[in-house]
Amino acid sequence: MDRLAPGSLTGRMTQHPILITGGTGKSGARVVSLLEKKGVPVRVGSRSSEPRFDWTDRDTWDVVFDGVKTVYIVPCDGEQLTRPFIHRAEDLGVERIVLLSGRGVDTPGYAGENSIAGKTHIDGEDAVHNCRLEWTIIRPAWFAQNFSEGFFLEAVLGGELRLPAGDGAASFVDAEDIAAVAVAALTEDGHTGQTYELSGPTAVTIGEAVAEISEAIGRPVRYVSVPNDEFVAELVAQGWTAADAEDYADAVGPIRRDMDSHLSDGVQRALGRPARDFREFVKTAAASGAWKA
Template identity: 45%
Template sequence: MTTTLILGGTGKTGRRITRRLRAAGQPVRAASRTGGDIRFDLEDQQTWAPALDGVTAVYVMEPNGGMGVARVPGFVTEAVAAGVRRLVLLSAHGVDEADDSHPLKLAERAVRGAGVDWTILRPDWFSQNFSEAFWLRGVLDGALTLPTGDGRTPFVDAEDIAEVAAAALTEDRHSGHTYPLTGPRAISVGEAAELIGKATGRTVRHVDIEPEAFVELQIANGVPAAAARMLTGLLVEVRTGSRDSVADGVERALGRGPKPFEDYVAEAAAAGHWN
């Protein structure tokens, strides 16, 4: 039976993939810097071989979301040499249009050229950013200060991403496919805040901020300047409407539509994420 290695095994997508595969009786090894089944650090090559021992499929991700040195190509080479025969890469929306030096574009190229089965996932902004990551503090404080204006984007549920990834790791029919993953409709951050507020009884609003002011705010909060500018650029794409397209990747991969943002909000509220 295939043993699957999940990089970022304690993260938003990794822990969900791990849970699904274990529920299906699949041998899984969750790899993480801390808290996983085995210690793994993409920046520490000495941790690669122990994690890859006996593994035939790998869920691959860049821990910094492409904001750093490209480590995936070297890891892919070692993984294939160690016997891995299937790779599923977590990439991102718009990587096909990125500069050729972008770490995630280099990662995609390495996965496609590895000589084994591959699948690439390109999700848009995660719905869970409101409850588990970047924007949770803003929700709890009642103000999401983001340079997105009235722009809309089709937030995708991490549960959908994980289900697609689990299928791609275990089913042959996904080999050679690139799946753009979005929710079923594009909404603004203001609408997202309103839906969260209604579900929780909180006052939550979107406070628009000019892009340059947002960069300065991020730097003041300790974010490196390059990362602050990259993040702001992605949010400005929402502002300008260039990220409002709905994709069919979830439906193509799973035979069903993606989860609506309203369902995500109801589940996150019931789980107490915004208590």
Template identity: 45%
Template sequence: MSTLVLGGTGKTGRRVAGLLAAQGVPVRIGSRGATPRFDWEDSGTWSGALDGMAAVYLSYQPDLAFPGATATVRAFVEQAVKHGVSRIVLLAGRGEPAAEAAEDVVKESGVEWTVVRASFFDQNFSEDLFQPAVVAGEIALPVGEAAEPFVDADDIAEVAAAALTDGRHHGRTYDLTGPRLLTFAEVAAEISAATGREIRFIPVSKADYAAALRAEGLPEDLAELFAAVTDGRNAYLGYGVQQALGRPARDFADYARAAAATGVWS
């Protein structure tokens, strides 16, 4: 099935695209830098990206919980159906009630669907978002002491690729997490052990973090989202990786050692 991978240059999208291509699946990258161009903020770009596609990996930016996301996803899904798309795999955030409306849009669209609900990505610490903080030795976030079952982006991509190529995953919502709970302080300790450097976690207020995001040109709403989804609501394990792939999820310590070996935190 020719597949449009939205966010095809992002953490999960580029991995999904790579897995599909390795299986011989025709892949079109959906991004602002691709040809044809795709931009969530410009619906005029959607038709060209959807033309000839049978399946879509739907990764919405910046997040399904942000204001206006559901309406945008609904408009896109309606276009996708008109273009003959018959299968959609949606990446959703775990513990985000506001994102469930977007999930419902996909489920009610009439196409084959799979929802992959993911916890915080391991790769947030090595690919853009928190990587500079790790290099600096201090991870400052408004997340408190709640534990999170961090998940590897490679696991997310493998589940998504399986759902895009195998109809047996139709109608499933997979809860994707890693195999254990970790606080952000424990994450800092894991990265410290992997790098041989001291990495500290520093809790900060939402206001201070929003100001830091603003200074970096990032959406301030991320501060509210981080604080909300780390209030303890996600402090339990999911078994979607095992259910979808028949193997355990990757552990954060393994990720940290592999990432450290690349020099990304040097």
């Protein structure tokens, strides 16, 4: 295998800053942290960074590419901007990109026809496959951190998570593993042309997931399966737009249809070690105070 030994970096990666778009998000912030620990220069791409980067303001693109040879791309959901961003990267001398995509991009029936994230990922992957750069694609399953930092946190803290997920299971992947794979692809040789499907080593139902959290934090958290239409109506009543509510329900749909329970070997392939288990994530998150009332 021509990938460098763990921890070793290609020479060019130590000389130029690596641009991390979405550098303050769940995966991006972890990528930044890991790169900094390796002593690799990093440029955080966000609206609050200096220089400022805003996906929807193309006037901010060129300045963040200055001196950059490698980029981690966290797409802007709902926008078809990955393709022009990659084209601009090619024009300005970038040599390597790592794209954060999503599970199900090439699976018929996984995402609905109107899925915002689905359209973004499909177009983004097509742009990557047709670019002139060294590339790696990362396709994670549902982030385990959605329970501690994302979509599900408020409901978990409230003691009841209502979703149209039925009894379906998902092989939640720890964002720490996503970041570790991204860093390997950004800084080591041997990952070019690879598409890494990432998941945890086991699949759990939403009910099993919240039961693990409940046990870890010592207070009840329950899962309530609700019909899709009822879920959308509840979100709209809370102030969501109908389009956003339907998109959220659509994102959960693959769990209900048992399309998210399969296991993927991307973490093992990229890092040479097993993926972290959901139970390990829960213990770590609970110990860090993620679910303190």
